[in-house]
Amino acid sequence: MRSDRRPTSVLVTGANGRLGSAAAERLRAAGFLVHARTRSELDIADAEGVRETVSALRPDVIVNAAAYTNVARAPSEPEALRRANVEGPAVLAACAARFDARLVHFSTDYVFSGGGLKSHRESDPRRPAGAYGRSKALGEARIELSGARYWIVRIGWLHGAGNDFVVRVLDQALAGKAIVMRRNQWGRPTSYDAVARLSAALCGHPEVAGGGSAVFHFGQAGACVSRFGWAQFVLRCAAEITPDRADIFLGAARRMRGVTLFDPERPENCRLALRDLEACLGIRADALSPSWRDDVSASVAARLGAHARGSVESA
Ligand SMILES: NC(=O)C1=CN([C@@H]2O[C@H](COP(=O)(O)OP(=O)(O)OC[C@H]3O[C@@H](n4cnc5c(N)ncnc54)[C@H](OP(=O)(O)O)[C@@H]3O)[C@@H](O)[C@H]2O)C=CC1
Ligand SMILES: Cc1cn([C@H]2C[C@H](O)[C@@H](COP(=O)(O)OP(=O)(O)O[C@H]3O[C@@H](C)C(=O)[C@@H](O)[C@H]3O)O2)c(=O)[nH]c1=O
Known part of the structure; x- marks a missing residue:
């Protein structure tokens, strides 16, 4: 948080999305002055609309959580993909440069082709294999060329809202x-x-108002895992949390069939090395949040609680 009287003001785009809504909530709770804009209120690819909004609000930080995120449909919707993931970031970056705001932009592990076993460093070249990854890589490149002060944060495998991986695994088990x-x-x-x-740590960082630009990787503490390993963990958590249904979840875990899939849209190696965020900004991922296992367990509990209350919407 800044030391002058005015709270740091933050424009959050994509505020209806899963990350956008979570970020806006955390930022408000941390005392930032948050201007949250949904897609219907602010299309990030609309250069004029973005310019008007940024010019009127003069935010210190723009947190861009808007994106096209449907990996499977991305190859068949090139225009929507380009607008949200390439043009939008470029428009936001141009306005950030013009009105001297910091742009915090989220990107993805899918900007890497996914070969090899080593964790990808921030400095590794982008080599996306799929349409979604390519669009996000292009968006990063447009920001880097914009002259804006930016922090690009690559993340992956998000859960805890919507029809995410955890929900889909649990629902399959419950459906037998x-x-x-x-x-x-x-x-x-x-x-x-x-x-x-x-997001709150970045917006409150002393270097948010000045400082340089960088690409960072972020993920929760704990060793990387395969999708198979993650699904097994989800089911074991579910069995512990609801002992009355342990048979269902442990049975599903036992019967789960592991397969090797080659999917150009979804790279194999999504391991992100996490050192730079701490080295450059002193932000330690493990100090900021618990290990991924704790949060996956919380996501499982939330979904099973919703089932128990009968408040699960049909997908
Ligand atoms: N989900 C994941 O596992 C991962 C996500 N990320 C990145 O994290 C960020 C947030 O993703 P997540 O919250 O999961 O995604 P969501 O799909 O939940 O949210 C994206 C939001 O962006 C909005 N949006 C789409 N196009 C535009 C546009 N042109 N202008 C303004 N808003 C727009 C959508 O609006 P509407 O609701 O109307 O569709 C939606 O509200 C993205 O940058 C994504 O690439 C990175 C790695 C993993
Ligand atoms: C539910 C399920 C998933 N899977 C595997 C296939 C695939 O590799 C992966 C698909 O899971 P999802 O659909 O959640 O994955 P996907 O949509 O590819 O998730 C990605 O979203 C974008 C936005 C990102 O930026 C990435 O970091 C990543 O999180 O899990 C199975 O093999 N069987 C299953 O029953």
């Missing part, structure tokens, strides 16, 4: 379906809330 799960995709599950906390 035989789960078929990919073994050859490795990453680090990270909760929306952990990224929302990071």
Whole structure:
């Protein structure tokens, strides 16, 4: 938080989204002056609309949580993809540069092609293989060329809102379906809330108002895991949390079939090295949020609680 009288003001775009809503909530709770804008209030690819909004609000920080995130549909919707993930970030960056705001932009592990076993460093070249990853990589590049002060934060495998991976695994188990799960995709599950906390840490960082620009990786503490390993963990948590249904969840875990899938849209190696955020800004991922296992367990409990209350919407 700044030391002068005015609270740091933050424009949050994509505020109806899963990360946007979590970030706006955390930022408000931390005392920032938050201007949250949904897509219908502010289309980030609308240069004129963004210019008017930024010019009127004069935010210290723009947190861009708006994006096209449907990985499966991305190849068949190139225009919507380009607008949200390439043009939008470029428009926001141009306005950040013009009105001297810091842009905090979220990107993804899918900007890497996913070969090899080593964790990707921030400095590794972007080599996206799929349409969504390509669009996010182009968005990063447009920001880097804009002259704005930016922090690009690459994250991956988010859960804790909407029809996420945790929900889909639990729902399959509860429906008695035989789960078929990919073994050859490795990453680090990270909760929306952990990224929302990071947003607050970044907006309150002493270097937010000056300082340089950088790309950072963020994920929760704990070793990377395969999709198969993550799904097994989800089901074991579910069995512990609801002992009366332990048979269902442990049975689903036992019967789960591991498969090797080659999907150009979804890289195999999503491991992100996490050192730079601490080295450059002194922000330690493990100090900011619990390990991924704790937050996955919380996501499982939230979903099972919703089931128990009968408040689960049909997908
Ligand atoms: N989900 C994940 O696992 C991961 C996400 N990320 C990144 O995190 C960020 C947030 O993702 P997440 O919250 O999961 O995504 P969501 O899909 O939940 O939210 C994205 C939001 O952006 C809005 N939006 C889309 N296009 C525009 C536009 N042109 N102008 C303004 N708003 C727009 C959407 O509006 P509407 O509701 O109307 O569609 C939606 O509210 C994204 O940058 C994403 O790439 C990175 C790694 C993993
Ligand atoms: C539910 C399920 C998933 N899977 C595997 C396939 C695939 O590799 C992965 C798909 O899960 P999702 O659909 O949640 O994954 P996906 O939509 O690819 O998630 C991605 O979203 C975008 C926005 C990102 O930026 C990435 O970091 C990543 O989180 O899990 C199975 O094999 N079986 C299953 O039953």
